[in-house]
Amino acid sequence: MTRKEYTFDAGYQPQVRAKRGTSNIMLDVIIALIPAICVGVWQFGFKALIPVCTSVLSCVFFEWAYRKLLHKHATIGDLSAVVTGLLLAMTLPANAPFWLPIIGALFAIVFVKQLYGGIGTNFLNPALAGRAFLFASYAMLMTQWTTPNGLKGSVDAITMATPLSSMKAGVALPEYFTVADMFIGRMPGCFGEISAAALLLGGIYLICRKVITWHIPVAFIGTVAVLSLIFGGGSEYSHVDWMVYNLLSGGLMLGAIFMATDYSTSPTGFNARLIYGAGCGILTVVIRRFGGYPEGVSFAILIMNCCAWFLDQLTQRRQFGVSREDVKAKKAAAKAAKKEAKEAAAQ
């Protein structure tokens, strides 16, 4: 009887792995964006899908082409380029020309993401950086807001001002804006940002699926709520109105739920995430209330992106088995040692 010989692979511990990979997570994000996209189509018509399609296609193309040209392994299968494309399109006005997102995608994918090593290593949110690039280059195109279908009956204009720009200008909101309208998305704005309801739905889905944690969105939105209540108001608005309009209009929900929670550009620790979210909130209110632009979410997030690594380093958590007292004792001991060394040096 011959003994069958077997050859075995080297194995990494653990020998089993969870089903969920990067592409599954990205797919979850895409699913979470669907309600907001639907509201966008409902309000701006199917025409608004054109920039969405060009944005996604060009992001995927640039990612594929860059990796191909530099002989790196292909990464379009992880779907992160699709997410970037969708998010970029969400931040553009609905009537953006089809070529606009292509330029944004080029900047986002090649300059912001791939030149820094691709997924996981970029330090700025690619979609937001792409938007900021377009905002700086095509300011006119980026600030023309189509009148949504839901408001067509009440106004004649094809384009109109967003609630935030009205607030910035210090003029009262037109009376046809109700809070309920703003909540479901009947107002002018970027394609994907108008409906707080749809975005919150997506956010709840992401939290339930454990794709994101609650820390960043809650800290972000909470800080904006508190600060705009304190610093808001004016001749035309009460403090509470100012806070509600601030929460529901502009890119806050999109930014807090989908942009600020971007993995590579946000901290990993819970405490760091809370600080990061609060920082985004503070900067948003500062820009909106005291800065030169009516909207500040994207710049707030981009600024905080730069602090993410630092925040993580700053807030290393207590490991298992170390109590608060242990940390205090250690700090005190270090302090005493320092003092002693100083005294020794003085002598």
Added chain:
Amino acid sequence: MPFKYHGGVHPNYMKAPDVPVISITPPPQVVVPMAQHIGAPCKPIVAVGDYVTMGQKIGDNPAPVSAPIHSPVSGKVIAIEPRPHPLGDNIPAVVIENDYQDTPCTDLAPLTEAELQDQEAILTRIREAGIVGMGGAMFPTAFKIRGGLGKVDTLIINGAECEPYLNGDHWTMRLHPEELLKGIQLARIASGLDKAYYGIEKNKQDAIDLLNSKNPAQYGVEIVPEEVKYPQGGEKLQIKAITNREVKPGGLPAGVGCNVISTQTAYAIYRACYEGVPCYQRTLTMGGSALGKSVNATVRVGTPIRYMVEQVGGFVKEPRKIVLGGPMMGLICSNIDAVNIKGTAGLLFFTEEEDRNVENPTCIHCGQCLQVCPMKLEPVYMYKYFQKRDFEKMQKYHILDCIECGCCSYNCPGRLPLTHTFKTAKLLFAARAAEEKARAEAAAKEAEAKKEAEAK
């Protein structure tokens, strides 16, 4: 009510708790490796040609951290030579030709009523019966209990069996509830304590009910049903769940007054004391896609893996990996001719089906590893600093306090080899420490030589 701790994962359990336990007939030749525990390996005390009985001591070492080894069958010793050990390398082993008589050895008599209450008698018996931690660590149990005397105020029996696939402990609880409780009582008496806690995951509700129906209080045992979560059976987490005490980084369970022993160890203690049977048999689970089914089996120590597979029907697919123990913490065995030992809780035969590793693992910085790490470490940064070989920063992120449970790797969507990396890092740290020590010694020697030269 058990206490909660951070992290943990819920792997696909793949358990087949209702597959009845079969007893695998001992092979024609058993190969008993002389290292089946942590500590000093045993030296054979029999010679080629000797006739040994079942349960006769065939290897021993007087060192304190050691456990004797007994023959699992009766028969003739035909060789004493290096044979493949499941954990790698060839290690001296006693090869015994089975005469299928199973003539029992009478060296160890059952303890008398008085001895069953005597701490010293029980401890001596635990040592003589060669009992080691049968959850997989294989730490000599007698040394563990002795080391904790005076320090330990809580004895914990680990019945979590949180690893996927494994059912050996579950079946031990079902088949021998009273014996198990008596074994725990003995371990408790040996530790000089009035009470022991038996932590069992709630997915073994039938076993919990059965044990509770045997009035565990009369044995001084309290059953604690625990949340189903991996790594509930990790020593530090078992202690946390039951006592709310946290073992300090780098510390031992005895440092917080706890000792943890596993279910099958307690059962082995019962067998050794009440029946005079040493530790040469255990219940384990065989499974994995290469086997195509799950088998719960009682197997003698020293049975070749190849023989066991043949006994349960052979492979349905070509195996790519043999895993000793559970899939989360289990080690790889690269030789199918190796044998099972006292600490083998499972034998899993995996194909590509279980393998989800990818060619280009990529960190997406999602922070999932932080959310599942029960030690509250930050694996993502430990990994990043390991890649830069930044030892100072690795230490800052407590890479040495990783318990290697595998949660971070399990959950990593980018499929990074996190746990594997940390194990490698620990080896590097050990090598560096040894190097530094050698350097310091050399420097000390040089200084001494200089001094001497000056003195002359």
